[in-house]
Amino acid sequence: MARTVLPERQRSLLPSESPLALIDSTGVPVPDPVLEMPPDEVLLELHRRIVIGRRFDTQATALTRQGRLAVYPSSRGQEACEVGAALALREQDWLFPSYRDCVALVARGVDPVETLTLLQGGWHCGYDPHRHRVAPQCTPLATNALHAVGLAHAARLKDEDTVALVLLGDGATSEGDAHEALNFAGVWRAPVVFLVQNNGYAISVPVSKQNAAPSLAHKGIGYGVPSLLIDGNDPAAVHAALTDAVDVAASGGGPTLVEALTYRVEAHTNADDATRYRESDEVAAWLARDPLDRLETYLAARGLLDERRRAAVTEEAEAFAASVRERMNAEVETDPAELFAHVHARPTAALREQATLLAAEIAGGAA
Amino acid sequence: MAAALNRALADALDADERVLVFGEDVGPLGGVFRVTDGLAARFGERRVFDTPLAESGIVGTAIGMALNGMRPVVEMQFDAFAYPAFEQITSHLAKMRNRTRGAVELPVVVRIPYGGGIGGVEHHCDSSEAYYTHTPGLRVVTPGTPDDAYALLRDAVECPDPVIFLEPKRHYWTRGDVPLGRSSLGMDRALVRRPGRDVTLIAYGSMVSTALETAEAAAEEGWDVEVVDLRSLTPFDDATVTESVRRTGRAVVVHEASGFGGYGAEVAARLTERCFHHLHAPILRVTGFDVPYPPPMLEEHHLPSVDRVLDAVARLQWDDEVVRSGVGA
Numbered sequence: 001m002a003r004t005v006l007p008e009r010q011r012s013l014l015p016s017e018s019p020l021a022l023i024d025s026t027g028v029p030v031p032d033p034v035l036e037m038p039p040d041e042v043l044l045e046l047h048r049r050i051v052i053g054r055r056f057d058t059q060a061t062a063l064t065r066q067g068r069l070a071v072y073p074s075s076r077g078q079e080a081c082e083v084g085a086a087l088a089l090r091e092q093d094w095l096f097p098s099y100r101d102c103v104a105l106v107a108r109g110v111d112p113v114e115t116l117t118l119l120q121g122g123w124h125c126g127y128d129p130h131r132h133r134v135a136p137q138c139t140p141l142a143t144n145a146l147h148a149v150g151l152a153h154a155a156r157l158k159d160e161d162t163v164a165l166v167l168l169g170d171g172a173t174s175e176g177d178a179h180e181a182l183n184f185a186g187v188w189r190a191p192v193v194f195l196v197q198n199n200g201y202a203i204s205v206p207v208s209k210q211n212a213a214p215s216l217a218h219k220g221i222g223y224g225v226p227s228l229l230i231d232g233n234d235p236a237a238v239h240a241a242l243t244d245a246v247d248v249a250a251s252g253g254g255p256t257l258v259e260a261l262t263y264r265v266e267a268h269t270n271a272d273d274a275t276r277y278r279e280s281d282e283v284a285a286w287l288a289r290d291p292l293d294r295l296e297t298y299l300a301a302r303g304l305l306d307e308r309r310r311a312a313v314t315e316e317a318e319a320f321a322a323s324v325r326e327r328m329n330a331e332v333e334t335d336p337a338e339l340f341a342h343v344h345a346r347p348t349a350a351l352r353e354q355a356t357l358l359a360a361e362i363a364g365g366a367a
Numbered sequence: 368m369a370a371a372l373n374r375a376l377a378d379a380l381d382a383d384e385r386v387l388v389f390g391e392d393v394g395p396l397g398g399v400f401r402v403t404d405g406l407a408a409r410f411g412e413r414r415v416f417d418t419p420l421a422e423s424g425i426v427g428t429a430i431g432m433a434l435n436g437m438r439p440v441v442e443m444q445f446d447a448f449a450y451p452a453f454e455q456i457t458s459h460l461a462k463m464r465n466r467t468r469g470a471v472e473l474p475v476v477v478r479i480p481y482g483g484g485i486g487g488v489e490h491h492c493d494s495s496e497a498y499y500t501h502t503p504g505l506r507v508v509t510p511g512t513p514d515d516a517y518a519l520l521r522d523a524v525e526c527p528d529p530v531i532f533l534e535p536k537r538h539y540w541t542r543g544d545v546p547l548g549r550s551s552l553g554m555d556r557a558l559v560r561r562p563g564r565d566v567t568l569i570a571y572g573s574m575v576s577t578a579l580e581t582a583e584a585a586a587e588e589g590w591d592v593e594v595v596d597l598r599s600l601t602p603f604d605d606a607t608v609t610e611s612v613r614r615t616g617r618a619v620v621v622h623e624a625s626g627f628g629g630y631g632a633e634v635a636a637r638l639t640e641r642c643f644h645h646l647h648a649p650i651l652r653v654t655g656f657d658v659p660y661p662p663p664m665l666e667e668h669h670l671p672s673v674d675r676v677l678d679a680v681a682r683l684q685w686d687d688e689v690v691r692s693g694v695g696a
């Protein structure tokens with residue numbers, strides 16, 4: 001939504017009845033009165049990042065099968081949200097991702113192996129959050145929403161032009177923290193954007209058991225947070241909506257809640273068996289609405305994506321995956337002493353003593 | 368053990384129509400550890416159902432249901448994901464009887480898979496027992512074997528007090544060699560799993576098997592080790608444990624949770640108070656380090672192992688030498 005319609009938006013906090021979209025599932029553009037189609041170079045970058053992201057996701061799944069990752073929650077099918085969110089942020093903005101959002105991290109430029117450290121099991125967070133302004137991937141659901149609000153509000157207190165974007169699942173919107181975060185954001189008019197990736201399920205539980213409102217976007221109303229319902233498999237719509245929400249937040253317009261309708265194509269994680277709770281027809285129907293296919297159809301029809309460019313992007317994605325594979329197949333260096341290193345600013349005497357005992361034990365001496 | 372818990376829930380649902388089972392993914396999926404597998408199909412969605420994803424909501428509504436005559440058995444998906452329910456558990460579930468001078472009873476069971484050793488990533492491996500045992504009004508129990516899982520859970524569901532039922536998740540796949548049935552022991556009693564003369568190993572949950580293995584290994588070194596499985600962390604079975612330690616004169620407490628301020632500290636203190644003149648050595652603890660639960664690749668260094676427990680046994684002043692360190696590990 002262009003900034004010009006901001007006053008109108010503030011009058012009504014209601015999301016639209018049907019999800020906003022710019023490219024329909026067959027790749028045909030649909031004009032939207034509110035959202036503006038991103039410029040061509042942005043669409044091409046979305047395409048490139050989605051291709052790389054999807055290849056990375058497949059690679060991570062393969063590495064999990066080979067026992068290289070402890071667990072992997074795939075975001076296959078959700079790339080429009082993952083990449084759209086990452087590209088909507090400016091360099092100074094912060095991303096607050098969940099465990100599902102490895103592809104968003106990679107699109108933001110976090111090193112892929114550092115991204116996978118958590119799931120590989122070497123450490124809890126493999127990257128320096130300050131470096132890319134990406135908070136540690138969050139597993140306790142919805143807790144990161146409050147962190148995003150706090151960071152965003154602090155930026156305003158410091159007169160910094162920083163927006164925080166938090167990624168939540170449909171299930172996470174049921175947690176108390178999600179509601180507290182929306183309320184704080186509304187009351188403080190914090191420069192924060194909530195993106196709810198409604199992928200249909202919280203593990204096995206369908207959204208219908210999670211929510212009785214007309215949409216998850218409606219949750220914003222009671223907190224005074226304007227809300228949008230968008231087609232989460234439309235990369236153009238996701239990017240347009242989030243860029244605008246970031247823009248509004250940065251210019252003092254306050255928070256926005258965006259619900260993106262998408263689908264979790266894979267099981268919850270590799271450890272889950274989705275056949276226990278959903279039909280394969282449902283998956284097939286969503287595969288037909290694939291975010292990458294529709295973007296490619298649209299770009300090709302516009303003459304923006306020829307065979308050469310497509311091949312170049314594919315090649316780049318393959319090289320990226322090959323490098324991830326190679327680096328992830330190297331033995332992981334872990335140091336047991338690190339158990340004690342980061343508990344406090346300086347290890348306490350008790351921790352130093354425990355570290356000594358462990359070192360002696362490992363050295364084969366008597367503990 | 369998961370199958371034993373499943374049977375216990377099924378039998379409890381069968382035995383009393385006030386019993387309800389609910390939580391996250393406990394319905395059609397049967398729980399992420401399959402402990403509720405098949406229950407929704409068998410007992411219907413009115414009695415076994417998925418809730419919105421909110422732990423505070425789950426325990427809070429369980430309290431309301433119990434207030435209205437039901438006997439809810441709720442599941443927290445993992446140890447660390449029970450923390451959003453902490454307020455409901457500590458301020459309401461635990462205190463309601465006391466606040467109302469006994470007028471209100473809350474027979475709620477909160478099942479919590481806990482502990483590590485399964486290669487789980489962060490927030491999936493906490494041992495949070497001390498938070499609950501430190502809360503008056505709660506009963507905290509944890510089975511060490513599949514047959515005990517069955518018996519304890521049946522007792523917990525029938526208990527008039529709220530019960531925190533901690534399931535050692537690394538034993539979900541452990542098979543039992545004893546047929547499932549009710550135990551005449553009841554829920555509050557500790558059990559001597561292996562008799563011995565020289566030293567008492569005190570363990571619970573996942574560490575019972577570690578203690579038993581240690582006892583085997585110690586036998587080869589000439590120590591006759593007794594293993595006590597606490598089963599109930601609160602109330603604490605002073606009689607059984609005190610009797611054992613007075614007899615052996617030496618004791619080691621083992622748990623996965625961090626040592627500082629941990630449950631083992633309470634056990635050691637109580638035993639010191641009650642057995643001081645019978646002790647030949649200070650009571651030692653073998654526990655996790657005082658660090659946040661490590662990532663999968665480092666957890667083996669954190670968890671008490673047979674070697675570590677054996678080493679503690681060796682330090683029990685057999686030659687009247689001074690214990691080398693106050694730290695258990």
Ligand SMILES: Cc1ncc(C[n+]2csc(CCOP(=O)(O)OP(=O)(O)O)c2C)c(N)n1
Nearest residue numbers: 100139140141169170171172201202203448
């Ligand atoms: C506080 C909390 N409770 C429970 C869990 C266990 N859990 C992990 S993912 C998940 C489902 C989340 O669903 P949703 O928010 O829709 O995100 P998705 O996995 O679909 O991306 C659950 C219940 C958790 N991580 N945190």
Ligand SMILES: [Mg+2]
Nearest residue numbers: 169170201202
């Ligand atoms: Mg979901």
